[in-house]
Each structure stands twice: as structure tokens, then as C-alpha cells.
Amino acid sequence: MPARPPFLAIPIKALCDLDGRLLSADPQLRRLHDESGGVEGGILAVPKLLELVHLSAKTGVRVERLVRVADRTHDLDLWVEAQPTVEGIRLSILGWHEHLWGPDASAEAATIAASPYRMTTRTALSIAPNGLVIRATASIRSLFGGVVQGRRIEDLLQLKSAELSWSDLLAQCETIGPLPVITPNGTALLFSADPAVNDKGKLVGFHARFVEASMLAPPELEPSAISGGSGLGFGRQFASAVRQPLSRIMANAQTIGSRLNGHIDESYAGYAQDIATAARHLSELVGDLEDLDAIDRADFNVASEQVELGDIARRVGGLLALKAADHHIELVLPPADLKVPVIGEFRRILQIVLNLVGNAIRYAPDGSMVTVSINPQSSSLSVSDQGQGIKAEDRQRVFEKFERLGRSGDGGSGLGLYISRRLARAMHGELVVGESPEGGAMFTLSLPKANLI
Amino acid sequence: MANDAGNDLLRAATACAADAQLLCEDLSYLLFPRVLETPSEELQASLLFTLRQIVSGVEQLLGLTTDSDADPQSWKILSKAGLLREPRLIEYCLARIAEENLQERMDAARFEPLEQLPAKLALSGDANLQGLAVTFLAAEGASRGNRPIGIARQLPADLLHLLVWRVIAVFRTDAECDDDDAAALIGAGHRILAGHDEAQTLQAAAAKLAFSLSDAARAELLDPATAGIPLFVAAIVQEFDLHFDRVMRLIEENSAAPFLTILRARDLDIDAASQQLTLLRGQRKDDFQLPAYVRSFTQLSPQEARRQISFWRYGGFEN
Numbered sequence: 001m002p003a004r005p006p007f008l009a010i011p012i013k014a015l016c017d018l019d020g021r022l023l024s025a026d027p028q029l030r031r032l033h034d035e036s037g038g039v040e041g042g043i044l045a046v047p048k049l050l051e052l053v054h055l056s057a058k059t060g061v062r063v064e065r066l067v068r069v070a071d072r073t074h075d076l077d078l079w080v081e082a083q084p085t086v087e088g089i090r091l092s093i094l095g096w097h098e099h100l101w102g103p104d105a106s107a108e109a110a111t112i113a114a115s116p117y118r119m120t121t122r123t124a125l126s127i128a129p130n131g132l133v134i135r136a137t138a139s140i141r142s143l144f145g146g147v148v149q150g151r152r153i154e155d156l157l158q159l160k161s162a163e164l165s166w167s168d169l170l171a172q173c174e175t176i177g178p179l180p181v182i183t184p185n186g187t188a189l190l191f192s193a194d195p196a197v198n199d200k201g202k203l204v205g206f207h208a209r210f211v212e213a214s215m216l217a218p219p220e221l222e223p224s225a226i227s228g229g230s231g232l233g234f235g236r237q238f239a240s241a242v243r244q245p246l247s248r249i250m251a252n253a254q255t256i257g258s259r260l261n262g263h264i265d266e267s268y269a270g271y272a273q274d275i276a277t278a279a280r281h282l283s284e285l286v287g288d289l290e291d292l293d294a295i296d297r298a299d300f301n302v303a304s305e306q307v308e309l310g311d312i313a314r315r316v317g318g319l320l321a322l323k324a325a326d327h328h329i330e331l332v333l334p335p336a337d338l339k340v341p342v343i344g345e346f347r348r349i350l351q352i353v354l355n356l357v358g359n360a361i362r363y364a365p366d367g368s369m370v371t372v373s374i375n376p377q378s379s380s381l382s383v384s385d386q387g388q389g390i391k392a393e394d395r396q397r398v399f400e401k402f403e404r405l406g407r408s409g410d411g412g413s414g415l416g417l418y419i420s421r422r423l424a425r426a427m428h429g430e431l432v433v434g435e436s437p438e439g440g441a442m443f444t445l446s447l448p449k450a451n452l453i
Numbered sequence: 454m455a456n457d458a459g460n461d462l463l464r465a466a467t468a469c470a471a472d473a474q475l476l477c478e479d480l481s482y483l484l485f486p487r488v489l490e491t492p493s494e495e496l497q498a499s500l501l502f503t504l505r506q507i508v509s510g511v512e513q514l515l516g517l518t519t520d521s522d523a524d525p526q527s528w529k530i531l532s533k534a535g536l537l538r539e540p541r542l543i544e545y546c547l548a549r550i551a552e553e554n555l556q557e558r559m560d561a562a563r564f565e566p567l568e569q570l571p572a573k574l575a576l577s578g579d580a581n582l583q584g585l586a587v588t589f590l591a592a593e594g595a596s597r598g599n600r601p602i603g604i605a606r607q608l609p610a611d612l613l614h615l616l617v618w619r620v621i622a623v624f625r626t627d628a629e630c631d632d633d634d635a636a637a638l639i640g641a642g643h644r645i646l647a648g649h650d651e652a653q654t655l656q657a658a659a660a661k662l663a664f665s666l667s668d669a670a671r672a673e674l675l676d677p678a679t680a681g682i683p684l685f686v687a688a689i690v691q692e693f694d695l696h697f698d699r700v701m702r703l704i705e706e707n708s709a710a711p712f713l714t715i716l717r718a719r720d721l722d723i724d725a726a727s728q729q730l731t732l733l734r735g736q737r738k739d740d741f742q743l744p745a746y747v748r749s750f751t752q753l754s755p756q757e758a759r760r761q762i763s764f765w766r767y768g769g770f771e772n
Contacts, residue, residue, distance in 0.1 A: 058614065062650045062652070065660070097664070
């Protein structure tokens with residue numbers, strides 16, 4: 001990234017009258033004014049700059065502030081001085097930094113473009129009361145195929161209902177939509193917008209969001225995709241479709257529950273945390289379905305690399321330490337100097353052990369002990385608990401799809417052990433269950449031994 | 454006699470406490486319409502103290518008093534007239550209280566003073582940076598010392614304007630204020646405003662310094678231990694396009710979640726985040742949910758954290 005330029009040697013200047021009419025301006029500032037829909041001799045059309053002019057005019061104080069605006073291609077950070085003079089308010093831009101579409105914009109646009117469903121819940125457009133777009137996020141710019149800022153909303157989006165007009169909608173200081181609209185390239189969207197008012201209650205614009213209409217009606221899947229024959233499997237498509245909305249549900253519920261937007265009653269915070277927890281469980285289920293889809297495919301394979309089981313055990317111990325502490329469960333891990341090198345795919349082995357230890361913590365009684373041990377002779381890792389154990393007649397069933405052994409309401413999907421065993425076998429290993437010395441369950445994952453580590 | 458004085462004092466204290474209580478309830482209602490939790494008594498007391506200092510500072514700037522310890526003469530009427538229920542003013546005071554708390558905690562956490570970045574910049578070879586750093590250090594000194602005038606001089610333009618003219622209005626309604634006195638007061642008001650320079654306030658000086666640094670140098674501001682709190686906040690403000698006072702209050706918020714979200718959005722790992730969390734917020738007893746936050750922290754991707762912050766920006770908290 002290039003170094004920031006110093007403060008400008010020659011400031012960019014403009015002069016406004018006390019009402020904010022632009023009397024004169026250097027070319028760069030004139031361009032901003034024009035691109036924002038300003039007219040010759042009209043009120044300064046860049047709202048943030050106009051705010052400063054009004055503030056300085058009202059108070060008679062020299063004001064210096066950082067202002068973030070946007071031109072047709074960049075977000076601009078401007079260091080602006082507004083100074084009352086006898087001729088009016090003199091605006092001086094003392095610093096000017098440009099950044100193209102913001103730090104995450106390209107990544108965000110790529111993520112959204114890669115998804116068959118697009119959903120934008122954050123403010124995507126800021127619209128002035130006269131219908132001019134003041135600011136747009138990168139994803140929306142890509143949806144319209146280019147410059148959005150400075151254009152009129154009616155040129156960008158056609159209302160599906162002929163009975164509505166943009167001018168009528170924007171004239172009311174009320175929430176708009178959701179309304180079906182169509183972009184110039186024919187993409188169907190659902191548009192909604194909230195009014196933004198200043199501290200005097202005056203309408204200063206709208207913050208608009210979109211949901212792509214395809215979100216409402218899932219596309220028809222190819223039969224081959226559903227059967228898992230070729231192309232993306234159903235699980236993968238399903239997962240990619242619901243993961244983003246789910247993560248938004250989780251994030252929003254988390255925000256509400258942690259009172260980020262202000263204090264709320266304890267019980268409401270609790271409900272929000274429940275929503276977040278439910279969404280997290282659903283997200284885990286989606287992950288399981290995606291895995292299920294992957295491992296059932298004919299072309300599923302795993303990498304072969306040298307992995308050390310002690311390292312895996314300690315990592316899992318670190319990841320689940322807090323969860324164990326919540327249940328006052330002591331997590332016993334193998335000693336640091338004991339090493340068991342095996343062949344398999346690191347992240348898949350980690351996934352299996354996370355599942356085994358997670359289950360042990362979930363089902364073992366509070367205050368008990370969960371032990372993760374490794375055995376160099378059998379190149380295996382075992383997870384044992386002090387719970388009720390699994391009856392001999394159930395030990396095969398527990399590895400079947402959706403098998404919960406009669407349990408419910410604990411957030412499990414009944415897929416974890418099925419997936420874990422399939423993964424173990426895909427790595428030429430095995431996952432079995434037996435009885436631990438303390439009477440609880442003991443799951444043992446064995447993998448091909450590696451000679452070197 | 455002594456008993457009468459005691460009763461008067463008690464009556465005055467009760468009236469002030471009732472005002473503060475009403476003020477806080479109004480504020481809570483305005484800021485958080487669904488509020489059921491009222492601010493703590495400690496916060497109410499700090500708020501009242503800060504407000505009185507500001508009013509007293511404005512009176513001193515206007516030449517109405519020279520006694521820093523005396524109660525502001527316009528206080529009673531101003532509070533009854535509802536000035537002290539101005540949300541923007543209360544927001545400002547709450548942010549200053551948060552700032553003081555954070556500073557106090559950070560000073561207590563450091564066993565030996567570090568050479569802070571502004572002092573290094575003030576000695577740098579770049580004349581532009583040097584000037585900005587000196588302005589910042591001067592503003593920092595002014596905001597900490599010489600109260601209550603110092604705190605009044607730190608006000609942003611709109612609040613100074615509001616307070617100056619309200620205080621003048623109170624004195625003009627006084628029966629003993631003749632036309633000459635009123636004209637002199639109005640003249641003083643104009644002089645104060647014309648002479649006020651927002652660029653000399655701590656917030657603006659910090660923001661300007663953060664703005665003028667290269668990206669690499671600005672990254673150094675994101676360590677509060679070396680940058681100090683105002684510059685640390687200014688760097689966050691610039692990075693996420695948030696309001697200075699809001700960031701200050703979010704860091705000091707009862708819940709650690711907002712600050713953790715900011716730290717995650719900066720792509721910090723849990724160790725670095727914990728370090729900053731402890732430095733600025735200390736080991737709070739009411740952070741009993743910290744393990745849950747830490748868990749959330751690791752599950753929250755930096756991208757999602759940035760998205761969350763954009764909700765704060767567009768959720769009515771815009772600058």
C-alpha cells in the first residue's frame with residue numbers, strides 16, 4: 001500500500017455563503033459537488049461538507065474535522081477546515097486520502113459473486129431525499145456493473161409495480177419496502193430502505209438494503225447434483241446457500257444479546273442468546289450435511305500427510321478447554337513428550353478428535369474427567385469419559401446416520417460419529433467404541449503409522 | 454445556625470441528586486428507548502460533576518467568576534431549563550468519563566512509564582508531524598489540567614456555542630444585569646467563539662495526527678500502551694469510520710463484547726486482544742461472561758466483525 005501523502009501543501013479551497021451555497025471552488029471540490037448532483041451556484045451537494053459549513057456558520061467557530069465521502073470510484077478521507085470569514089464560510093481541504101472501495105470490498109464482492117444466492121443486509125446504498133445515490137458498497141456496485149454513486153435511483157432500479165413511483169416513496173419519511181425491483185441488467189431484487197433523520201428530525205436521506213429475489217425461490221437443482229454424481233452436491237449447495245444468512249442471524253442475535261446496540265432487559269438478552277445458540281447448532285448441522293455430502297461422493301479423497309496425534313490432542317484440548325470448564329470437566333491430555341506419528345489429513349483428524357472430545361464433554365456428567373490418550377504401539381488416539389457408557393448392543397448403531405440413541409435437545413445432529421468413522425476409513429484407519437476403565441465410553445481412532453515425523 | 458446550614462446543604466444536595474436522576478432517566482430513554490437498566494449512582498455522580506465543571510468553565514471564560522471551586526452561578530436555572538438534558542452534551546460528558554476511567558486504569562496497569570509515540574513524533578525530523586504532535590501534546594495537557602477552564606476549551610464547536618449562549622441568557626435575565634453588562638457579555642461570547650479553535654481540542658488533534666501518519670506508522674497507534682488512549686481511539690475511528698466519543702464509550706462499556714469485536718475486526722489474535730482488553734478494562738468482576746466472549750471472539754471472523762461494526766455505523770450512530 002502506498003504511503004499516505006502528507007497534508008496538502010496547497011489546500012483545495014471553496015467558498016460558501018452562510019446557507020451553504022457554493023460560491024467558488026477549486027476543480028477537485030467542484031468535481032465532488034457535480035458528481036453528487038450539485039448545480040452551479042446551488043447548495044453544496046456533498047452532505048458531510050455541507051454539515052461542516054452549517055456548523056461553522058451557526059457557531060462562528062473555526063472547525064476542523066475528518067470527513068469521509070465518496071466519489072465515483074473511491075472512498076475519500078478528507079481533513080477539512082471550515083472557517084467563518086466576512087465573505088462567507090471558507091472551506092479548505094488540508095488532507096486528501098483515497099482508497100478504492102474500502103479495505104474488504106473486493107473480498108466481499110468476490111464472496112457474494114461466488115454465491116448462488118446473494119443477500120445484503122448491511123446498508124448497501126445511501127440515498128439523498130432527492131433520489132441521488134450518495135454512497136454505495138462494493139457488492140452493490142458490482143451488481144450494477146459499475147459506477148452507482150451520483151446516479152439517480154430511478155435510473156438504477158425499476159419498480160416492479162407500475163402504481164408506485166420513486167419520487168412518492170422518497171417524499172415520505174417512512175420505511176420503504178421490501179419492494180420488488182429490477183436492475184438494468186434484469187436482476188430481480190427486493191429493496192428496502194430506512195429513513196435517516198438529523199437531530200432536528202429532518203429527513204436527510206435513506207439507508208437502503210437488498211435481498212436478491214432468487215433467495216426467495218431456490219433454483220432448480222440438476223438431478224445429478226442431488227444424487228451426488230457430478231458437479232456440486234446438494235449438501236454443498238445447501239450449505240453455501242444457508243451459511244451466510246445463518247451467520248448473519250448468529251451475528252445479529254449475538255449483537256443484540258451482548259447489548260451492543262444499547263441496554264435491554266435481561267430476559268430479552270437471554271432470548272437473543274438462545275437465538276444465537278440455535279443458529280449455531282443449525283450451522284453445525286449444515287456443516288455436517290456438507291461433510292456428509294462430500295464423503296458420500298465417489299470422488300471424495302483425503303490428503304496423506306504426516307500428522308502427530310499428541311499435537312492434535314493438545315490442540316483439541318486448547319480449543320475445548322473453555323467448554324470443558326463450563327461443565328467443570330477436567331480434560332486430561334497426553335504428555336507433551338509422547339509422540340505418535342500417523343498418516344492422514346491434518347484437518348480431518350482434527351475434525352474427528354474435536355467431535356469425539358466434544359461429545360465426551362457434552363454427555364459426561366459435570367465435574368467428571370475426560371481423558372485423551374495416545375498409543376504409539378497401535379498408532380491410535382482414545383477419548384474416554386466417566387459417563388454412562390454405550391451398551392454393547394448400541395455400539396454399532398451409534399455410527400449410523402442420524403442415530404442419537406434416543407437423545408434429543410442437546411444440539412447434536414446424529415451425524416458426527418457417522419462422518420468421523422467415514423473419514424477415518426477414508427484415511428485407511430478405523431474408529432471404534434468400547435468401554436473405558438471407569439465404565440464410560442471409550443472411542444478409539446487408529447490410523448496408519450508414519451515412520452518419520 | 455449550624456443546623457440551618459446543614460439543612461440547606463441537604464436540601465441543595467437532594468435537589469441536585471433529583472436533577473441528576475431525572476437527567477439520567479431522560480438520557481437513558483433517549484439513547485436506549487427500551488432501557489430498563491439505569492446508570493449506576495457512581496456514573497450519575499461523575500456525570501453531574503463533569504457537567505458542573507463544564508458550566509463553571511464557560512462562566513470563567515466569560516469572566517463571570519474567577520473562583521474554580523465555586524458552584525456555577527447559572528447552574529440552577531440551566532438545569533431547570535433542561536439544558537442538562539441535551540443528549541449530545543450528555544454523550545460528550547459520558548465519553549469524557551469513559552476516557553478518564555480508561556486512562557486511570559491504564560496508568561495503574563503500567564509499572565513504569567513507556568516512551569509514548571506522540572513524544573517520539575514531536576522529536577521526529579518531519580516538520581509537519583512535529584507540529585501536529587506538539588499540538589496534540591498541548592491539547593492533552595490542557596484537557597487534563599487547569600480545570601474547569603480546560604474542559605470548557607475542549608468542547609466541540611456546537612456544544613461550546615450552545616453553552617456560551619445559554620449561560621449568557623441566564624445572566625441577561627438577571628434583574629441586576631443592565632444593558633451595558635448585557636452588551637459586554639454578548640461581546641465576550643462572540644470573542645470566545647471567534648477565538649475557539651476546534652483543531653486545538655484533544656479529539657481533533659488526535660484525529661489529525663492519526664490522519665497524517667503513513668499506514669505503517671498509523672498501525673503503531675493501534676497499541677494503546679505506546680500510543681495512549683486518545684490516539685488509539687483516533688486510529689480506530691479512522692479505520693472504521695466511527696465517532697470518537699462512541700468508540701471511547703464502547704471500549705469502556707460494561708460488556709467487553711463491543712471492544713472485542715473492534716479488536717477482532719483488526720484481525721488481532723486472542724492473546725493480543727486479551728492483552729489490550731486487560732490493559733484498558735482491567736480485571737473487571739462483572740466480566741463473568743468473559744470466557745463466553747473469548748469463545749465468541751475465536752468464532753468471529755475479522756470480516757464478520759467488520760460487518761458488525763458497519764451495523765453500528767449505520768444503526769443510527771453515524772457521525
